[in-house]
Amino acid sequence: MKAGRRSKEGRWAWRLTGFVTLCVYIFMFAPIVATVILSFNASMFGGFPMTGVSLRWYAKLLTNEPVLAAFQTSMWIALVTAIATTAIGVVTAFALVRFEFPGKQALSTLVILPALVPETIVGVGLLVVIKAIDQPRTLLLLVLGHILLAVPYVVLIAQARMVGIRRVYEEAALSLGASRFSSFREITLPLLVPAVVAGAMLAFTISFDNTSASLFWRPAGVETMPTQILSMLKTSISPEINALGTVMILVTVGIPLLGGLILQSLTRFRKKAT
Structure with a gap:
């Protein structure tokens, strides 16, 4: 009796979890x-039901300087x-995983810190x-700020991969006379x-889609694309914004998917080569 009650309660718990999810x-x-669908709306006033399907707002974007x-x-x-972030992140991850040096823990914490602090706080x-x-705020400072925000994620990805690479491969190369740089x-x-x-694609997406920090650092x-959307929203809610938002979605989703396809191709090529 109790087992049946527990089984029934378990089913209800899973159903509730599925519903909430x-x-x-x-x-x-x-x-x-809704943004993607309304970007094809022929009407100038975005809303449902749609009056027709049109690409006019995408064509208008192409003439919007x-x-x-x-x-x-x-x-x-x-x-x-x-x-820049990929180069810095890979070298930093290699140093943190393979070497022991004074201040290693402090450096690891300092590198990861921008990912732990809200972007608004970092920006301010x-x-x-x-x-x-x-x-003065310059384009160089804006790029450096984006690098600061993206480095922690590249380091974490590279560290996770470095941990799975055995030292014996590098030690074998060193024992055969290769230099440390050649071994790497x-x-x-x-x-x-x-x-x-993966790190390069993620860094690209983080930078391209950054809003809060760019508002503080841009000259x-x-x-940028996110700040341009915000400035357009201040004047009016034009259907062009839906089209521009769809382009942003395609870029931010398409880049990681492209990275996944590249990784699959590299994996297949490596398997065939071996």
């Missing part, structure tokens, strides 16, 4: 789905951030420092390729 997913993804400039700026910043803090030293380049780095690709007259 479904509600959470609907709450998270319903606005995204501020949007194109913001897109180009975001892509350039994200690309530089991904390259760096802005206060910039104002205190009377340094020829042995460790190829094994780190999945982490390198006057420079807009």
Whole structure:
């Protein structure tokens, strides 16, 4: 009797968990789905029911110079951030996993700290420092800020991969006369390729999609894609915003998917080679 009651309670608990999970997913993804659907609405007034299907708002984006400039700026910043962050993160992860040195724990905490502190706090803090030293906001400082925010995630990904790589491969190369740099380049780095690709894609996405920190660090007259959307929302809720939001979704979702396809291709190629 008790076993049957427990089994019934367990089923109800799982059903309740599934219902709550479904509600959470609907709450998270319903606005995204609505944005994508309304970006194809022919009417100038976004809302349901739709009056027709049209690509006019995407065509209008292609002639919107501020949007194109913001897109180009975001892509350039994200690309530089991904390259610099991947290089810094891989080298830092290699040092933290393979070597023992004074202050190692402090360095590890310092590297991960930007991921633990809210972006708004980091943005305000760096802005206060910039104002205190009377340094004007420049595009270089914006890129450095994005690198600061993305480095912890690349380090964590590279560290997780480094832990799974045995030291014996590097030690064998060193015993055969290879230098430490050659051992890293020829042995460790190829094994780190999945982490390198994943870290670069994640850093690109973090930079491209950053809003709060970019609001504080961008120089006057420079807009990124998220800040451009915010500035457009201040004037009116145009259907162009839905189209621009859809483009943002495609980039932020498409880049990780592309990274996954690249990793699968590299894995298959490596299996065939061996």
